[in-house]
Amino acid sequence: MADYDDFARAQLPRLLRYATMLTGEREQAADLVQDVLVKVYRHWSRISGADHPDRYVLRMVTNGYLSWRHSWSARVIASADLPDEARADDFASDHAARDDMWQRLARLPKRQRAVMVLRYYEQLPDPEIAELLGCAQATVRAHAHKALAALRNGLAIEQMAEARET
Amino acid sequence: MNIENLIKDTFAAREHDAPDSDAVLAAARQRIDRRRSGLSRPLAVAVGATVLTLGAVTAVALNRHDSAEQPQITAAANGSEGNQTPAATEQDAAGLRMPYSLGWLPPGSVAYRAHRISVGSSSANPDVPLYGGEYMLTVTAGSQVLEVDVQQVRMVSVDKATFKSGPGKSVTINGQRGVESSVSTGPGGYELYVAHPDGGSMYVNVSAAPGSTAPAQQLVDAGRRIAENIHFPGTTTVTPAFGLRDLPNGMRICAFDVEQGMDRSSAGPVTNTSYSLGTCTVQPSIFVNSAVVGGPTGTPGQPVQGHATRYADENGYHRLWVLDAVDGVPVVIAGRVPQADLYDIANRLVLPH
Numbered sequence: 001m002a003d004y005d006d007f008a009r010a011q012l013p014r015l016l017r018y019a020t021m022l023t024g025e026r027e028q029a030a031d032l033v034q035d036v037l038v039k040v041y042r043h044w045s046r047i048s049g050a051d052h053p054d055r056y057v058l059r060m061v062t063n064g065y066l067s068w069r070h071s072w073s074a075r076v077i078a079s080a081d082l083p084d085e086a087r088a089d090d091f092a093s094d095h096a097a098r099d100d101m102w103q104r105l106a107r108l109p110k111r112q113r114a115v116m117v118l119r120y121y122e123q124l125p126d127p128e129i130a131e132l133l134g135c136a137q138a139t140v141r142a143h144a145h146k147a148l149a150a151l152r153n154g155l156a157i158e159q160m161a162e163a164r165e166t
Numbered sequence: 167m168n169i170e171n172l173i174k175d176t177f178a179a180r181e182h183d184a185p186d187s188d189a190v191l192a193a194a195r196q197r198i199d200r201r202r203s204g205l206s207r208p209l210a211v212a213v214g215a216t217v218l219t220l221g222a223v224t225a226v227a228l229n230r231h232d233s234a235e236q237p238q239i240t241a242a243a244n245g246s247e248g249n250q251t252p253a254a255t256e257q258d259a260a261g262l263r264m265p266y267s268l269g270w271l272p273p274g275s276v277a278y279r280a281h282r283i284s285v286g287s288s289s290a291n292p293d294v295p296l297y298g299g300e301y302m303l304t305v306t307a308g309s310q311v312l313e314v315d316v317q318q319v320r321m322v323s324v325d326k327a328t329f330k331s332g333p334g335k336s337v338t339i340n341g342q343r344g345v346e347s348s349v350s351t352g353p354g355g356y357e358l359y360v361a362h363p364d365g366g367s368m369y370v371n372v373s374a375a376p377g378s379t380a381p382a383q384q385l386v387d388a389g390r391r392i393a394e395n396i397h398f399p400g401t402t403t404v405t406p407a408f409g410l411r412d413l414p415n416g417m418r419i420c421a422f423d424v425e426q427g428m429d430r431s432s433a434g435p436v437t438n439t440s441y442s443l444g445t446c447t448v449q450p451s452i453f454v455n456s457a458v459v460g461g462p463t464g465t466p467g468q469p470v471q472g473h474a475t476r477y478a479d480e481n482g483y484h485r486l487w488v489l490d491a492v493d494g495v496p497v498v499i500a501g502r503v504p505q506a507d508l509y510d511i512a513n514r515l516v517l518p519h
Contacts, residue, residue, distance in 0.1 A: 003440065005500065008191055008194070012187040012190060017184040020180060026183050030189070033185075034193050037191070037194035038194055044284075049279065049282075051376075097172060098175055101172050101173060117177065
């Protein structure tokens with residue numbers, strides 16, 4: 001299965017970055033992708049015959065994340081509870097704004113976070129996200145709407161930015 | 167900055183948090199290698215000591231309404247679909263035999279995408295290799311194109327079958343218990359698992375190809391009838407792109423994959439071939455493959471059969487590239503075995519001239 005090895009080597013950087021965005025943690029991303037790699041090896045003959053093996057494996061990572069039994073996101077929340085209302089001077093730098101957003105993303109339910117990652121990191125259109133998640137496009141839009149609403153909640157910088165843009 | 171741009175920037179700023187690829191791949195390899203110990207009774211894979219060489223798409227002409235008729239694989243020279251002219255072979259040898267045959271396929275022109283015997287394992291006994299055959303093909307009738315996948319799934323029982331479309335429903339095929347998808351209108355089409363007397367199940371998937379349509383009932387009828395007409399043992403033989411002769415020390419071909427190439431589009435369809443070699447009582451240890459992603463790596467090695475080579479050692483995983491071996495592409499021999507073993511296999515390749 002030399003081609004498996006080549007495939008894995010070629011896809012790994014992207015998969016690991018994607019898994020990092022999903023899980024929010026380096027170690028969890030490594031575990032998640034490692035599990036998927038082993039499964040891919042065991043089913044390589046079938047996966048390699050797929051029209052888009054890369055997309056197939058991306059779906060495996062997504063499903064692995066969604067079915068992850070450990071409540072890592074809950075643990076992250078417990079260790080980094082957010083203030084209900086951010087103060088403007090907390091966001092004096094872009095770095096602080098991104099850190100705040102990263103923690104807000106960690107609070108999202110898994111499917112909402114997956115939609116955020118697929119839409120804004122992988123930059124996939126909603127039909128492809130729906131196919132990856134095995135749901136309707138309307139469901140994707142609903143997840144995105146709820147996620148964006150949750151992320152906006154108490155986000156002072158958003159209000160400030162909107163004020164500047166108008 | 168609006169919130170969407172902030173989200174994008176946030177993700178981009180975290181890219182550097184991603185784990186190291188080499189470390190993850192090495193860990194995965196360790197887990198995979200651990201599965202290579204243990205003993206089991208191998209599935210007999212009937213292959214000749216030498217296989218004929220041929221670059222082609224395999225195509226069949228079936229009497230689709232005669233369930234008793236077996237597929238007759240005819241090699242089409244140079245891979246032109248629809249060309250039914252048998253190709254001249256440069257080696258006088260048997261092809262690779264499939265463990266079962268398909269006795270019926272939907273009406274239309276059939277083009278095989280893949281024949282393979284794959285190796286896997288069950289979660290309950292991960293060290294024991296399980297071998298199963300698979301056919302992947304398309305059937306074209308007018309503007310309709312159906313995709314068919316028939317697979318012997320040794321590691322999945324009917325009880326554990328799952329479907330993309332939701333819960334399945336019970337069905338009986340030739341007296342055997344089965345479960346089929348309740349909904350066959352989605353992109354996954356119709357799926358069916360039928361219990362196999364020797365364990366595991368047979369999986370049949372019939373779906374409309376992208377851009378094509380088919381009524382759900384047509385998919386259901388076709389899938390059930392395909393399952394009803396699977397015959398053991400197989401009589402179907404497959405012509406690979408390159409062969410192997412006189413394998414050493416009891417080594418056998420445990421699994422193979424002969425499939426239509428997807429990536430080398432410049433020269434039209436080609437046949438990619440791969441073999442998994444070993445004793446077949448444990449997981450195969452040497453992999454020989456003409457379907458390789460990426461260019462050759464490593465340093466120049468000793469010539470093999472007049473072909474230049476490249477050799478690479480990646481933390482004990484050795485790889486030997488035999489350049490320009492099949493239709494201008496390399497054959498790669500790889501495994502966690504000594505370098506000499508790779509050269510030994512390389513000298514036993516039967517390459518087209």
